Amino acid sequence: MATQNTKTLARLMMAPSVIVLLVWMAVPLAMTLYYSFQNYNLLTPQNVSFAGFFNYQYFYTDPAFFQSIWNTMLLVLGVLGITVIGGVAIALLLDQPIFGQGIVRILVISPFFVMPPVAALIWKNMIMHPGYGVLADLARFFGVQPIDWFAQYPLFAVIIIVAWQWLPFATLILLTALQSLDSEQREAAEMDGANFFNRFIYLTLPHLSRAITVVILIQTIFLLGIYAEILVTTNGGPGYASTNLTFLIYRTARLGYDVGGGAAGGIIAVVLANIVAFFLMRAVGKNLDK
Amino acid sequence: MGSITLSKVSKTFGEAKVIPSIDLEINDGEFVVFVGPSGCGKSTLLRLIAGLEDVTGGQIKIDGRDVTDAAPAERGLAMVFQSYALYPHMSVRKNIAFPLKMAKMEQSAIDKKVADAAHILNLTDYLERRPGQLSGGQRQRVAIGRAIVREPSAFLFDEPLSNLDAALRGTMRLEISDLHNQLKTTMVYVTHDQIEAMTMADKIVVLNRGNIEQVGSPLELYKSPRNLFVAGFIGSPKMNLLEGDYAKAKNGKTVGVRPEHIGLSKDSGLWKGRVSVAEHLGADTFLHLDVDGIGPITARAGGEFGASYGDTVYLTPDETKLHRFDDKGLAIRA
């Protein structure tokens, strides 16, 4: 394989993807870094000046900043919690002998293919709407006051919607992992007298740990950038109650036309994402090395 | 034609010197087997000859032509891989025809050659099947078919039988030997199995840690191993290697005696031992014994030699067939 010729050729073939990604990483990031030190508002583009750390200071002292970080954490952890626990439970359920397994699988994975704006609008209007939603109908049926989800529990409502979208992903991966569990191992454990609970703790869960790690990694990548679901449902509100970091930066940059402030927020987001990525990659890198 | 000459060939992977320096002459029409334990460099040596790896130093010549820097396809060699490496998306016919197609041969000539090869290898009925629909032995034959249609100057085999079960391995061994007798083309064959080496080779090259330990015909290696490594590697069951007083008495550091060169008796002999395991194979019986003052010894007895666990047996080594080695492990030739 490894003749000198092949090596040179290999480098050449790798070049396009590496260079494209490198440029895509470096150029916009460098621009963001540059803008973050400028006073630059798209409404007054002629008045551009050096700002020092003002933009950072502005972002840092904005009370919405800490709330948005807190909201981002709640959103990511909440969705991860629901999807991993729910995913394991549903995967275990689907692994049982059932009639119509193929159709059940299709039903369960479907939400994953629903585009975020559609998912958010269906939940907002048809499920969680305080007047006409199915949950309101259900509440009235039981004689309870319907909940106005997006006014009373906006972040929780967003978490529910996002978790609904990602639950299928977790389920499908965990189910696949579950089905790769050697049936002889399970039979051996049964012979050794382990009951269902013990088999789950000592056999199934360790077997699933790799898949769970993968689920957490990949979902985190996507969950940190949740945007459309918030835009369509709460628009970040009421106040900043359901604004995550992505949405706050979007607000500053696009709605406030504040290039400098948005860029400073962007750099902060990159730093935070890198901290998360560092720990995740270390954990996952270890787990993925076979 | 198909003579291969290696001069001072060496190969390094990063820091690891896999092959320090090897000189070897392979004559036209010879069946040469590279044998040695895993990691001894035998497969690497084959891949260097094939051109799948670059040599670090030295020179490779085929029929007198320097091919050290030639691409694999330019060397006129054909290779049969351990995993057979058949193209899964092509029928057997297309697999065998592939090298001819690459050589831009005419379709009618290709058809004829494929038909001939299929006839020789008993594959005629399977030509339209995909590799996935064949048994292990049939896949092996397709891989060989793909090699022979090119009429290469030499065949290279990289442990071709290691994925087959024991019975099939025996059959394929015969088929490959038979093929060599028909084609009379040079064959270079890599294996870790000394039985394959002994049964098939004209010339065996014993490799250990990238060095050639000995080159010779199977019987030469059997009769006069050059050192302890070859003595222990060639022959089954293994030669008994004895140290201590008995070796000293024979003027060597180590003395070797093959299990088949030990006389057995129930009444008298030079050594007295107790049977720890008796393996009855039918034609032969292999006895593993604890011998007083000597240690564990393996001996071959006739199939009818009745002995079981705990029996006392007397042993007498055939002193004309002893192998003596000095303290460097080299054979002492009397």
Added chain:
Amino acid sequence: MARKVTTGAKIGWTILAWVVALLIFFPILYALITSLKTEQEAIAGFSLIPSGTLENYITVQTQRDYFKPFMNSVILSVGSTILALIIAIPGAWAMAFAPGKRTKDILMWMLSTKMMPAVAVLLPIFILFRNFGLLDSRIGLTIMLTLINLPIVVWMLYTYFREIPGEILEAARMDGANLWKEIVYVLTPMAVPGIASTLLLNIILAWNEAFWTIQLTTTNAAPLTAFIASFSSPQGLFWAKLSAASTMAIAPILILGWFSQKQLVRGLTFGAVK
């Protein structure tokens, strides 16, 4: 494998599984049902039986020109995926068959680019797009979607290519195939299933991408994501029509998705779970 299962237990598990599955699927089902209702029925309280009108679908097309964003979605998702494949196939091939000391690091680095928050580069991209006249253009958005999915495409292809045994390529080389023939006759046919799965999955991902598609388009190049998001303001008035538009927006990809279940797991976990 022959596990003893009583029919009773099987029926019990079946009921439980179907209840859970239907609950999860319910929002989609209810959108489909609502799309077949009149607007009055849609807000008249819970009902699973629609009058079966197709009027909403017709209205969505005639009044909002549904076909245009639909075609934009098709062009953007397919175009960006094919572009990404063209860039990624040689790279993935090289990393799978001629791995070097740094291959693993390069792959990890590529994955890490996915972790860069999109919003951090929103402004530069927006300004670059504006300056180059790429805002609300299909070309601009195709490039964007290519870039954000490229790491995943490289990874997926890499995991598929890695499963093609290296010995087969060596055999082709011994058989006299040059690099070009090796690619045409041996590698491509063996890699086609993997490339097809990658294609399918990335069309799904690109179809559903809802940050850049909303940020960088207004009308001309707006795909279905942006089209549907523009429905968020009119409260409650057009639920049946919204449901019809939603159903049409998700139906094609839902069906693609059902066919790609198995590849989805492999692909999105980068081969870590099979």
